[in-house]
Amino acid sequence: QKEVEQNSGPLSVPEGAIASLNCTYSDRGSQSFFWYRQYSGKSPELIMSIYSNGDKEDGRFTAQLNKASQYVSLLIRDSQPSDSATYLCAGGPSLRAGGTSYGKLTFGQGTILTVHP
Amino acid sequence: KAGVTQTPRYLIKTRGQQVTLSCSPISGHRSVSWYQQTPGQGLQFLFEYFSETQRNKGNFPGRFSGRQFSNSRSEMNVSTLELGDSALYLCASSLDRATLYTFGSGTRLTVV
Numbered sequence: 001q002k003e004v005e006q007n008s009g010p011l012s013v014p015e016g017a018i019a020s021l022n023c024t025y026s027d028r029g030s031q032s033f034f035w036y037r038q039y040s041g042k043s044p045e046l047i048m049s050i051y052s053n054g055d056k057e058d059g060r061f062t063a064q065l066n067k068a069s070q071y072v073s074l075l076i077r078d079s080q081p082s083d084s085a086t087y088l089c090a091g092g093p094s095l096r097a098g099g100t101s102y103g104k105l106t107f108g109q110g111t112i113l114t115v116h117p
Numbered sequence: 118k119a120g121v122t123q124t125p126r127y128l129i130k131t132r133g134q135q136v137t138l139s140c141s142p143i144s145g146h147r148s149v150s151w152y153q154q155t156p157g158q159g160l161q162f163l164f165e166y167f168s169e170t171q172r173n174k175g176n177f178p179g180r181f182s183g184r185q186f187s188n189s190r191s192e193m194n195v196s197t198l199e200l201g202d203s204a205l206y207l208c209a210s211s212l213d214r215a216t217l218y219t220f221g222s223g224t225r226l227t228v229v
């Protein structure tokens with residue numbers, strides 16, 4: 001079983017719709033979670049981080065974390081064609097100093113999102 | 118402010134050779150991590166360096182090694198290259214081991 005699993009996709013949504021990306025993780029020691037966007041041929045770019053249960057909003061992006069269900073999601077509102085990319089979910093350690101897994105992120109396989117005009 | 122710089126951008130090597138990749142982190146960043154990205158395995162953690170010491174290592178064979186210099190620049194080395202080592206190698210830096218990474222553009226390694 002992969003430590004971080006994402007809904008396999010690919011996901012296709014019309015322009016202006018809400019895109020919903022989901023991720024589950026198996027390591028209960030994971031305390032920090034991240035969503036990265038990766039355009040084809042480019043490197044990953046951090047778009048959201050979340051550490052506490054609940055929702056975190058940043059512009060058109062909302063990250064949701066439920067540690068009891070070991071579930072992380074990313075909602076993209078008013079999707080634009082420029083949002084078309086691969087979205088990577090990653091889990092990391094607690095940001096408290098001294099964690100043995102510090103400095104390591106475990107990534108899911110990614111979900112390809114296409115927003116069509 | 119300059120980003121994370123990786124050199125070279127592209128590299129073609131022959132099986133059995135060795136290769137050294139370089140990463141210059143963002144100025145002031147002290148933690149450097151390396152990842153391998155392939156279509157089949159996705160992004161996999163190689164190792165992390167902080168203050169010139171390897172702090173964490175992923176599940177890769179000993180052919181993969183790295184180091185960090187006093188100016189935080191890092192290199193990774195792969196010896197006895199295999200076809201399966203063909204991948205995009207990404208370096209990421211962060212200020213102080215917190216995992217708010219900024220990734221470099223990567224080095225695309227092709228082993229023939």
